Amino acid sequence: MxxxxxxxxxxxxxxxxxxxxxxxxxxxxxxxxxxxxxxxxxxxxxxxxxxxxxxxxxxxxxxxxxxxxxxxxxGRWFSWDTRTPALCLVGGTGVVPAVAMTRTARRLGRPDLVRVVAVGRGPDDLPYADELDRAGATLAFTRQSVGERPAGPPTREEVAALLDGVEVAFVCGSSRFAAFAEGLLTEAGLSPDAIRVERFGVTG
Structure with missing residues (x-):
């Protein structure tokens, strides 16, 4: 546009x-x-x-x-400053901010600054799945096994392995997903003060 x-x-x-x-x-x-x-x-x-x-x-x-x-x-609070090491834990159409962050990091020559865990029911239900996969994102499909990863949401161990050096985490998705993601991040060892959340729901 x-x-x-x-x-x-x-x-x-x-x-x-x-x-x-x-x-x-x-x-x-x-x-x-x-x-x-x-x-x-x-x-x-x-x-x-x-x-x-x-x-x-x-x-x-x-x-x-x-x-x-x-x-x-x-929105300035839920935005990446392009310098701080970040983790995006996003679900469904909530992947969009993570896509913008990975594209920006790649343009800056610093793809290492943004790590992404994207959650969807399956590859066909997750927007930008192919692009995120090429960018090195962890894709967690809750209803479909892919490669060696069994179907299911991301685990605490998967998230904890990506937190080294991370200073801020961005969570985006439905209200239910956001609550799950916040809990997972804190269980994995990230301070709640470092988590920024954008949740959405059905409007009517």
Whole structure:
């Protein structure tokens, strides 16, 4: 998406996309940025939700050339400063901020600064699974075994093995996943003060 007068953004930030009907009724949703700040366009992942006012419009109606109302970038607390060693523990569509962080780290020539554990039901259900796999992420599929890893959520041992040198952790996913991920990180030895959480749920 092309954004006029675009401001620079940090990985982890989001935009607010607002739709406006002819009668001036509005509906808006927040979407995390998947793109690196140096990318020529901004990239969002839109999950089409049945009955979702904004997602159904963006998926089924919006066309190239349409003009949308945007506000952003938003959010400084849940953003990576591009210098601090970080771990992302993300689930489902919550992988998007981790994608932006890994892309930025790769551009900076410091892919070692960002480690990712991404959780989904299976490879076909996890957005950006192939890209994250190529970036060296740990992929944990709860309903499908892949390679030598059996099906199941990430374990404390898997997470603890990635925490050496990590100073901040980013958790993004559903409320249920976020609660699980926070508990797992603290069990693995990370201070709660080092954990930043962005959770989402169904809106109606």
């Amino acid at each position: 092309h954004v006029e007068d675009r401001q620079r953004h940090r990985p982890g930030q989001h935009y607010l996309i607002r739709l406006r009907a002819p009668d001036d009724y509005t509906a808006q949703r927040s979407y995390s940025l998947a793109s690196d700040d140096d990318d020529p366009l901004v990239e969002f992942l839109v999950e089409r939700l049945p009955g979702g006012e904004v997602s159904e419009f963006l998926a089924d109606v919006a066309e190239v050339g349409d003009v949308l109302e945007l506000r952003g970038p938003i």
